[in-house]
Amino acid sequence: MSEEETAVEQAATPAPLEKQPNAILMMVLAWLVPGAGHFLLGRRRRAIVFLLIVATALVAGLMLDGNLYRIVPNRPLTVLATLACMGLGAPYFALRFALGYEGEIVSAGYEYGTAFILTAGLMNLLLILDTLDIASGRKS
Secondary structure (H helix, E strand, O other): OOHHHHHHHHHHOOOOOOOOOOHHHHHHHHHHOOOHHHHHOOOHHHHHHHHHHHHHHHHHHHHOOOOOOOOOOOOOHHHHHHHHHHOOOHHHHHHHHHOOOOOOOOOOOHHHHHHHHHHHHHHHHHHHHHHHHHHOOOOO
16 A cells, blocks of 8 residues: 555544533533633633633723613514624623613713624624534534
């Protein structure tokens, strides 16, 4: 057998399965605390950067008195916006229920703040999917 054939055969043979972390658990942790999934998967620098990105967007949104969406009857788009905000995980529930935060509609920065809050939630949802890809071995 030539070296090329050996290399092709080795590439076609699946690598032995390493102990993969529980992908669902990693996703839940990534949702609850932005960056936690990456941190537990050993991607510590990325985790810190992602946490800072999400936290900065959220704090900017809060400082601009942005809307932390909740479902409003007869307004179907508020369901999507609420799900986007819930993408923040534990910070959403802490702000909504523990602190009673809603935003200030008469504030000059209300619309910009709302955009920042939505961006923070959607960014965390993307990070959850990235955590799933890494934990399941689809991405290295």
